[in-house]
Amino acid sequence: MADAIKSLKKEIGLCNACYLPALGSTSCVVCSDNKRDNSVIYIVEKESDAIAMEDAKMFNGTYLVLGENISPIGKSDTAKERLRTFLKKVKNENSAKEIILALNNTREGNFTTMYIEEMFKKNIEDTKVKLTRLGRGLSTGSELEYADEETLRNAFENRR
Numbered sequence: 001m002a003d004a005i006k007s008l009k010k011e012i013g014l015c016n017a018c019y020l021p022a023l024g025s026t027s028c029v030v031c032s033d034n035k036r037d038n039s040v041i042y043i044v045e046k047e048s049d050a051i052a053m054e055d056a057k058m059f060n061g062t063y064l065v066l067g068e069n070i071s072p073i074g075k076s077d078t079a080k081e082r083l084r085t086f087l088k089k090v091k092n093e094n095s096a097k098e099i100i101l102a103l104n105n106t107r108e109g110n111f112t113t114m115y116i117e118e119m120f121k122k123n124i125e126d127t128k129v130k131l132t133r134l135g136r137g138l139s140t141g142s143e144l145e146y147a148d149e150e151t152l153r154n155a156f157e158n159r160r
Contacts, residue, residue, distance in 0.1 A: 019065040039097040048145040069108040101133040132159045
């Protein structure tokens with residue numbers, strides 16, 4: 001069993017575009033799906049948040065998984081590097097129409113949202129990319145992965 005796990009670990013990596021798990025390639029199933037709208041990008045903290053949105057079956061865009069929240073006092077190197085790379089790509093390719101901030105409605109998630117909004121203003125505000133965030137259909141302190149489909153639907157439809 002240990003050998004099987006080691007073998008599988010070698011085959012699983014992260015998607016080069018969104019950082020969702022990818023099996024046997026550099027693109028995940030979401031990014032390699034030609035029916036997806038690549039102009040709408042959903043920024044989430046972790047993979048389970050993207051999975052919750054996929055399970056709700058109401059979003060047909062792509063994702064950016066930060067891997068962590070951005071901390072005002074600690075290191076957040078992974079999230080900051082992924083965000084810098086993403087913003088450069090958005091600015092250079094000029095193909096994004098909307099970036100949806102879908103971070104948890106927690107103190108850390110709200111700080112990360114503010115951080116991203118500031119980065120957006122400094123780097124790509126002059127583009128025609130619309131920056132929105134989920135509506136407040138989610139209660140404060142809740143996690144996306146535990147929200148029911150109706151709550152997620154309301155939060156998605158009432159984003160601003």
